[in-house]
Amino acid sequence: AQKVTQAQTEISVVEKEDVTLDCVYETRDTTYYLFWYKQPPSGELVFLIRRNSFDEQNEISGRYSWNFQKSTSSFNFTITASQVVDSAVYFCALAGGSARQLTFGSGTQLTVLP
């Protein structure tokens, strides 16, 4: 069975602080994919990144960066110099060959205060 754990239910930071959202996953598949989505108050899930299990290089996209560590089954997401517009619920998700559906974590509510 696949499982995604986002232990941080809510995080609150002040604008310009850096913040890291944790994601730990469980799977028996050797090939799998990890995702991050952002859900602002409007409701739409916005795709941020997709990473396959064979690519452990860290990724940076503007103020966003992702740290994939297979050894600890983690795929953490860092926002540098956070902004109020980053306030949203962030979901980590896992997809693998044995499961025919995307498994989502419970989400982390990030609030960035001005």
Next chain:
Amino acid sequence: ETGVTQTPRHLVMGMTNKKSLKCEQHLGHNAMYWYKQSAKKPLELMFVYSLEERVENNSVPSRFSPECPNSSHLFLHLHTLQPEDSALYLCASSQDAFGLSTDTQYFGPGTRLTVL
């Protein structure tokens, strides 16, 4: 229109009403999905359609009835719903009909449903 659109954005209905949710994707994708997002619960996959054929049905009550007339449109027909069915219903689509679980899914803005 671009991406995935959903109508209506908000819907209030009584338990005896019949209504339909509509989803349209403008991405040329081959698979479409319905999810339910309730407060304090993870996203729940309800249905998956690939090339207009239903391929997944995750033990959803029969009061929810999906329809996929073509690869761009997906409907969710609702009848005799219960108050606990109140939730955000999200539609998504993905490119590859055969890599259903691993392909990136793109989501619409959702329909906020309230059942009185």
